[in-house]
Amino acid sequence: MSEPVVPLLRVRDLAKTFTLHTQGGVTLPVLRRVSLRVDAGECVVLTGPSGSGKSTLLRAAYGNYRAQGGQILVRHRDRLVDMVSAGPREVLDVRRASVGHVSQFLRVIPRVPAEEVVAEPLVAQGIPRERALERARALLARLKISERLWRLSPVTFSGGEQQRVNVARGFIGTHTILLLDEPTASLDAASRGVVVQLIREARERGAALLGTFHDADVRAMVATRVVSLAEAEAA
Amino acid sequence: MSERTLLAVRGLTKRYGERTGCLDVGFDLWPGEVLGVVGESGSGKTTILHCLSGRTVATAGSATFVQRDGKVVDLLRMPEAARRRLARADWAMVQQNPRDGLRMSVTAGANVGEPLMALGARHYGKIRGQALDWLGQVEIPLDRVDDLPATFSGGMQQRLQIARSLVTRPRMVFMDEPTGGLDVSVQARLLDLLRGLVADLGLAAIIVTHDLAVTRLLAHRLLVMRGGEIVESGLTDQVLDDPQHPYTQLLVSSVLPP
Numbered sequence: 001m002s003e004p005v006v007p008l009l010r011v012r013d014l015a016k017t018f019t020l021h022t023q024g025g026v027t028l029p030v031l032r033r034v035s036l037r038v039d040a041g042e043c044v045v046l047t048g049p050s051g052s053g054k055s056t057l058l059r060a061a062y063g064n065y066r067a068q069g070g071q072i073l074v075r076h077r078d079r080l081v082d083m084v085s086a087g088p089r090e091v092l093d094v095r096r097a098s099v100g101h102v103s104q105f106l107r108v109i110p111r112v113p114a115e116e117v118v119a120e121p122l123v124a125q126g127i128p129r130e131r132a133l134e135r136a137r138a139l140l141a142r143l144k145i146s147e148r149l150w151r152l153s154p155v156t157f158s159g160g161e162q163q164r165v166n167v168a169r170g171f172i173g174t175h176t177i178l179l180l181d182e183p184t185a186s187l188d189a190a191s192r193g194v195v196v197q198l199i200r201e202a203r204e205r206g207a208a209l210l211g212t213f214h215d216a217d218v219r220a221m222v223a224t225r226v227v228s229l230a231e232a233e234a235a
Numbered sequence: 236m237s238e239r240t241l242l243a244v245r246g247l248t249k250r251y252g253e254r255t256g257c258l259d260v261g262f263d264l265w266p267g268e269v270l271g272v273v274g275e276s277g278s279g280k281t282t283i284l285h286c287l288s289g290r291t292v293a294t295a296g297s298a299t300f301v302q303r304d305g306k307v308v309d310l311l312r313m314p315e316a317a318r319r320r321l322a323r324a325d326w327a328m329v330q331q332n333p334r335d336g337l338r339m340s341v342t343a344g345a346n347v348g349e350p351l352m353a354l355g356a357r358h359y360g361k362i363r364g365q366a367l368d369w370l371g372q373v374e375i376p377l378d379r380v381d382d383l384p385a386t387f388s389g390g391m392q393q394r395l396q397i398a399r400s401l402v403t404r405p406r407m408v409f410m411d412e413p414t415g416g417l418d419v420s421v422q423a424r425l426l427d428l429l430r431g432l433v434a435d436l437g438l439a440a441i442i443v444t445h446d447l448a449v450t451r452l453l454a455h456r457l458l459v460m461r462g463g464e465i466v467e468s469g470l471t472d473q474v475l476d477d478p479q480h481p482y483t484q485l486l487v488s489s490v491l492p493p
Contacts, residue, residue, distance in 0.1 A: 021481035110423035
């Protein structure tokens with residue numbers, strides 16, 4: 001029964017420095033040789049003071065930020081892909097199939113209804129549109145988005161509603177790795193509870209989750225392991 | 236990942252006497268992929284489109300294109316007649332000013348039907364049927380089919396041009412500032428329409444624009460041009476969220492958030 005534990009996500013000696021050319025070429029070293037691993041079924045919570053690079057690490061793992069050194073190995077279609085060196089088309093394929101990213105901000109596209117925004121990642125994974133929409137509506141209902149809003153573009157939604165749409169969009173797919181950047185930041189207690197459940201369900205299907213949560217209660221409920229960025233940096 | 240590139244551009248250079256239009260430009264375009272080209276005016280963005288579409292003759296370089304029949308041709312070196320044939324069947328151009336892409340003296344329906352006739356369609360009822368279908372897709376009221384484009388608003392004209400460009404089901408589309416002259420309220424509708432069409436038809440597209448928000452919405456990858464050269468390229472969100480080159484950083488930081 002016991003299968004060998006395989007890391008779905010492995011970060012090795014990751015280094016990231018921002019160079020601000022428009023501000024006199026100031027350099028900001030944010031990550032210095034960070035290493036960590038996340039196995040299937042784990043939810044690893046990153047801790048560290050604001051500005052310590054938690055979001056930067058998550059964005060680098062999603063291929064959104066470019067790192068200067070090290071590796072971010074993710075399991076993708078039965079092989080390992082290094083997100084630090086992968087080309088654009090490969091990164092897009094990894095994002096479609098294997099790595100999801102949930103932030104607290106929804107990028108709203110005018111005229112696209114909420115249910116379509118939520119269903120899109122599943123459609124991109126090849127699920128027929130009608131089935132994806134059914135799943136989307138079920139998730140929106142769980143997150144207490146009123147049914148009369150489902151066909152409307154989230155442009156006019158409140159901040160909290162937009163964030164819940166974003167959470168639904170982030171959890172709808174079958175991604176095996178989920179990067180969570182403060183997904184509960186400004187949610188009410190009931191919605192936070194739903195997110196905690198969604199995280200548990202993702203773990204139960206064998207996903208590996210890595211995230212930041214500033215809310216201590218949520219952290220305690222979701223974390224299978226806590227890693228501080230300072231610890232993750234090589235001495 | 237194993238599919239073939241549709242277009243491979245290498246060493247594309249255009250000189251106007253002493254002045255450089257574009258210098259040693261290289262990129263690949265895959266089927267279904269949207270490539271955004273950004274940079275200030277005079278950076279060489281439009282020169283690339285003009286060289287690829289045959290409007291200007293490149294000074295050097297190659298642009299290898301895989302035709303529908305699998306034959307490989309160099310767009311920069313092909314005979315004019317063959318290029319025109321290919322242009323009718325395989326690619327389309329959407330101009331910034333819809334008046335440049337439309338025939339203003341014929342009706343909206345005829346504007347959409349003409350490209351089909353140029354490809355050999357003769358059955359009037361079928362051509363009109365397809366024209367109506369396309370007017371619907373670009374959200375032009377069907378009772379305007381027999382009106383002249385001059386009676387349309389700017390946004391409608393641009394949508395009509397898009398219908399005229401896509402009716403022949405091209406595999407590649409060149410767009411030069413497609414939302415350039417439009418009101419912001421009209422832009423959103425056009426962008427959403429383009430986004431849907433590009434995805435549904437699996438079109439490959441090169442979109443030249445100075446509007447970074449447009450690229451965020453439509454483009455998978457970006458090329459950043461300055462002084463005729465590519466200074467940075469990559470995934471759209473990488474380039475916009477974590478720009479590396481000083482010029483890209485300036486470009487991104489110069490945009491006023493709404």
